[in-house]
Amino acid sequence: MGAAEPNLSRAMARVAIQTDDFDLGAEVSALRAGDPGVGAVASFVGTVRDRNGGAAGEVSALELEHYPGMTERSIEAMIDVAQRRFDIRAARVVHRVGQLAPGDQIVLVVVASAHRGAAFQACEFLMDYLKTQAPFWKKESTAEGARWVDARVADDAALARWGIAAGNAACAAPGDAAGAAGAAAR
Secondary structure, eight states: SSSSSOOOSSSSEEEESSSSSOOHHHHHHHHTOOTTTOEEEEEEEEEEEEEESOOOOOOOEEEEEOOHHOOOOOHHHHHHHHHHHHOOOEEEEEEEEEEEOOOOOOEEEEEEEEEHHHHHHHHHHHHHHHHHTTEEEEEEEEEEEEOOOOHHHHHHHHHTTTOOOGGGOOOOTTTSSSHHHHHOOO
């Protein structure tokens, strides 16, 4: 970390994996609370799309699974990396699991820093990590039936620009031995 003293309060957990929806405004307020050194807050909210490269309405639901405990530890470790790398003061990741419908919020990344550049970079870094490395599995419901969502080469390439190698596009769904060992958020 640089000269700024980070907001290391653990009153609010840095990672939440939950079925309930989240409130962006409340999450940002809680992250900034009591830290007058915050000069910038960047956030990203991901929502469930009704398509996956196909026609509108193709996807009727998305179900997310994860490994409790392991998922939180994995994301906590990446927040630690982001704090060292980008000189951020605080970060929060909320990721929903269970059954979600198109339009539902699925993920939130909020980063506070002294300056906007670090906040933007750390937010994007954490989102790229979540898409490729965090242990989540997604299953889409369509008119043709349910299907596991495969990793995308573009997601691996996004993480590679941060100097982190990922080979998730070659992994399969959790029922497969390779998928169980290495599949990640899609």
